[in-house]
Amino acid sequence: MISTDMCRPLAVETPDKILFLVMDGLGGLPGDEGKTELEAARTPNLDALARAGITGLHDPIGRGITPGSGPAHFSLFGYDPVKTDIGRGALAAMGIGFDLQEGDIAARINFCTLDANGIVSDRRAGRIATEECARLAAKLDGMRIAGAEAFVRPVKEHRAVVVLRGDGLSAEINDTDPQKTGLAPIPPRAVVPASQRAVGVVKTFLERAHEALAGERKANGILLRGFAARPAIPSFRECYALRAAAIAVYPDYKGIARACGMAVIDEGQSALADEFTILENHWGEYEFFYLHCKKTDTYGEDGNRDAKIHEIEAFDALVPRALALKPKVIVVTGDHSTPCRHKAHSYHPVPILIWGAEVRPDEVQSFGERACAHGGLGRFPGSEIMALAMGNALKLKKFGA
């Protein structure tokens, strides 16, 4: 079941609030002493929520399938993770808060170093500083090409984004990044006939960009990747009758949230505790909050087991602040598993707990992978979580008479 499809005709507006607490890459695997990262962490507050609520394990995409961050989040938010596709260029643009419009096409930029023969000698231009990136982006911003306009914005270090706005632009264009040094950039080509016009604009953009960067010592070229249009995704408001807000640190998660029509509350936060402070300060303004903890995934990717356990414990310690706000429903889960042993995302299902006054409790006493395997939610597709949250918040009408 896909929550967005099922909830859209049933959702009713109520003042009650749903809180999604998402620890990225939460799920893990047993270490030498036999416990997963979550099982090893001391989590008295999450255990209390699990005891009072209902638990289970979700598969973001499907059993055995390792999710990328994009599909994993779309599943969490109740969209079909297989059919819902947001191109990397669009994600990058929305991640930095660019107001991507219908008809725009966006691509990621890498500033790179080209040698005298036009061969890529460094795909990241020596990882130039973000300030340097901003200076170079300004040089390329605002070109007018055959009736189209090019917006160029810095992202971080050598990464920027370009948005082309004009009539008849289609995003089916290959990447120009050759993915290794020692090769020339790949010329843009139209993957389908409809993108002929866009390819012409991109070619001119590249020529003028290389002229503008010719005097630069390191970043004298650009590579483009992930051409994409604004995704046509029904908003949280349309699907769930919710005013939704996202509190996150990393641009990608902000981009996904914006694609779903959430407001992104951006106050320069970087620490986890700051995210909870923002939650408290804006509690009255929305009915749905998505609060994202990134570091559990980062430490998982690093294989740093102690740090991942510590981050889960730090998260647990902040839970009482969320509870004090009196949400109707709290969901605690991850978008996917990132076991320290794999140093990567994995296909293992993700522990979840749902807490709220109308939840029918199970007999699970703690929050962990093996405890959740006995939970009343069973093992289920991540795309059903939103319907469960909506149901438990009493925000759905009866289906059929």
Add this chain to the structure above:
Amino acid sequence: MISTDMCRPLAVETPDKILFLVMDGLGGLPGDEGKTELEAARTPNLDALARAGITGLHDPIGRGITPGSGPAHFSLFGYDPVKTDIGRGALAAMGIGFDLQEGDIAARINFCTLDANGIVSDRRAGRIATEECARLAAKLDGMRIAGAEAFVRPVKEHRAVVVLRGDGLSAEINDTDPQKTGLAPIPPRAVVPASQRAVGVVKTFLERAHEALAGERKANGILLRGFAARPAIPSFRECYALRAAAIAVYPDYKGIARACGMAVIDEGQSALADEFTILENHWGEYEFFYLHCKKTDTYGEDGNRDAKIHEIEAFDALVPRALALKPKVIVVTGDHSTPCRHKAHSYHPVPILIWGAEVRPDEVQSFGERACAHGGLGRFPGSEIMALAMGNALKLKKFGA
């Protein structure tokens, strides 16, 4: 998985019998003492079936979704509850045993009171007695309008049903019921061009009906709702090779059973024990029996916890009579949950047990929501129950070679 789709090519006819014992709205929520209605009820017979059989929890429509009675029953009977739609008019006609034919269109009638200006002053005509309803229905019955015939039948109190039979009648017609007093009835309009002819017939029917009722003190008007054609649903016999019978008290459940091609055994029963007597008396005639207990839902809707617990216990006491008939498979479950605390249908999953000689038992020792969460059936879609019953009755061929 949808049982009807999957079983249709696999079903074999055998003399063995499957018995569905359905307690409407069975699932509940913990009361103050911490137990659900089913957990609080003393159910030694159901516990014995759970101990010998296999248990689980089913979601009639999907996790988080609160089912109406129609979709919930279609799910129980193995049809796709989202795609299978039976209009309220057709349900009402089939519920009173009217032989609704291909091409007929049916609508619910409310007898109402209109003031001197034709404004609805009482949508239920003071809830006239059923006998009065029968007298008025007879006045409207048998009209011939432009080659079509109108059948009008009483249902209960102010409720009746009209069936229009003739060539080229299409049911896409709006309700004429304005849903509140102080407004005039809404004129019938064609929602699609194909229903133009039907709208003409309905208009004439309404004019003549209002002439015929002009002298009535209370019920001097009618309101029409839920225009619908006979649903095109493959029958139990086609899908499962079963001769099926329904034993129920309320018209809606009889209507759903008839829509699925079941025989409805109607001997004026009203008490639960009478339903078991009918089961005994007709045991030789069918291979599938659906026995429906309504009051568990009614008491749930009333919020009457003691009465719901008592009704479950009364049901439990009758189970030995079913067992004595030696069915091959017994399924005990509800169509949805109706927690007394909600006084309404809810989205919580429904406990189920399947008993039979070929069932692989689990370790669950009693029949209750939390016990069933540990059951061998897991948590699964209601539309798979019929396939489980058929499989355990050894009535399905192997799929593929």
